[in-house]
Amino acid sequence: MTTKVVVVGGGYGGVVVARGLDDIADVTVVEPKEVFVHHVAQLRAAADPAWIEKIFIPYDGLLTRGRVVRDTAVLVEPEVVELSSGARLDADYVVLATGSAGPFPTRTEGADQATSAERLRDLHDALDRATSVLLVGAGAIGLEFAGEIAAAWPGKPVTLVDPVPELLGGRFPDELRSDLARQLNQLGVRVLLGAKLDAQPETPAGAVRPFTVTTSDGEVLSADLWFPCYGGTVPSGYLSSELAAARQPGGRLAVTEHLRVTGHDRVFAVGDLNDTPELKTGRAADKQAEVVAANIRALIEGGPLTAYEPFADGMMLTLGPAGGVGYAPELGLFGAEATAQFKGSFLLDVFRQKLGA
Known part of the structure; x- marks a missing residue:
């Protein structure tokens, strides 16, 4: 029988895990939003309306064998995910990738593209x-x-x-x-x-x-x-008491070096939701998702697990289309020109490729 993997959340980490397991497992992504929202470019879209439609990427091309269910998880247990529609999804493995929430315009408002786009135009x-x-x-x-x-x-x-x-x-x-x-x-x-x-x-x-x-x-x-x-928060109210036991004082979930939720061999957490000791960035979420996909694959096929190594502090911070600063321990400092050149497109093509768009 095909292994069932339920990925709760279709953000930066969730889509990478789902795509990485699509060939080997029956993957279901649970995501309330109609389309993927490239939040990294959202503030640019607020200042430049030409970006508004660009930040919305359809999920249609993400999976070949699996599916994206537009719904909200209301109760997640180690082997079952219950949705607001009343549906129940059985799972051999669960990946928690629900990210963080914050006030607009930190995050979009509205689960459908038209509402979110109109809100950005109003802004x-x-x-x-x-x-x-x-x-x-x-x-x-x-x-x-x-x-x-x-x-x-x-x-x-x-x-x-x-x-x-x-x-x-x-x-x-x-x-x-x-x-x-x-x-x-x-x-x-x-x-x-x-x-x-x-x-x-x-x-x-x-x-x-x-x-x-x-x-x-x-x-x-x-x-x-x-x-x-x-005022960013890490929503996790959907967790069963069994999984919520791993919740730390700040709201994040304790995970092992393999990104398993502490105490649970078949439940993983990626991105903002887990307590890895590092800045919560898209780069970290992407790498964590790759490690989780590799570890679930290893558990299915047999083989060693991969330990995740948190990133040292680094960042790329834009100040409009022509400015910004950046730093990476392995590369050093980035000035305005280098930052704008690196992050000017907000890696839009890269993320469209990740989603098969």
């Missing part, structure tokens, strides 16, 4: 009409969003506020953070670190309406559009 319209923008949170999302806005609308005031004392938490070389600060200043982005808002703006996020807020040191900031760029 672009709001950015176009706004006279100044406040972004709360100066992590990678806030920094990239600020860069996209400042590059698309030169001269529009953009302010970033974050209580942290250093850009990127001080995790990267001083030269990178200095270059990042220089480029932000050149774009006209004001960065207030070590500053906390006394209260969130009364104006709803994403609505164009004048407001003022006060920082903890008494400075009054005025803008007419704001967005939260923090």
Whole structure:
């Protein structure tokens, strides 16, 4: 009988696992979204509407033998996945790849392409009409969003506020953070670190309406559009109590070196959901997915398992189409030109190929 593999989540890690096992197993991907959303390019799409349709990639070409079920997992047990439709999927192996959630525009809103695309067009319209923008949170999302806005609308005031004392938490070389600060200043982005808002703006996020807020040191900031760029979560409420026992205080699941959920030989977790000690990046999710696919294949065919080795800190952070900074331990620092050249296409062709589009 063909081995049944259920992959819960059709994001970056899920599609790689599914495609890697399609030739050897009966693979079912459970994903509520109509199409794959290339989130890495989403902030570029908000600033440049020509990108909006590009970030949606159909699942039609992902699997030759398996299937993608448009549904939501409501209860996942080690051998059964229950869906919101009432269907039950038996599984010899389960791969948890549900990623993370966050406020728009960190993630898209709506499970269908038309709704998500319209939401991005509305966002672009709001950015176009706004006279100044406040972004709360100066992590990678806030920094990239600020860069996209400042590059698309030169001269529009953009302010970033974050209580942290250093850009990127001080995790990267001083030269990178200095270059990042220089480029932000050149774009006209004001960065207030070590500053906390006394209260969130009364104006709803994403609505164009004048407001003022006060920082903890008494400075009054005025803008007419704001967005939260923090608050990411790792949804796992669908897990049975048996699997939820592996959940760590931060919400992520403990995994073994082979990316099995601790205590379960046939349940794996990839990407944002697991607790591997590294930055949660698309590169890490992709590599983890390859390791999981190889390990399930080894368990089916017989053979040694592959241990996953977490990545050392590295990143590629864009600041609009022509700017950005990057760092990889094996390659060193990337300036604006190299970063823009490497990430200018957001590897769109690579991901279209992964999905068989």
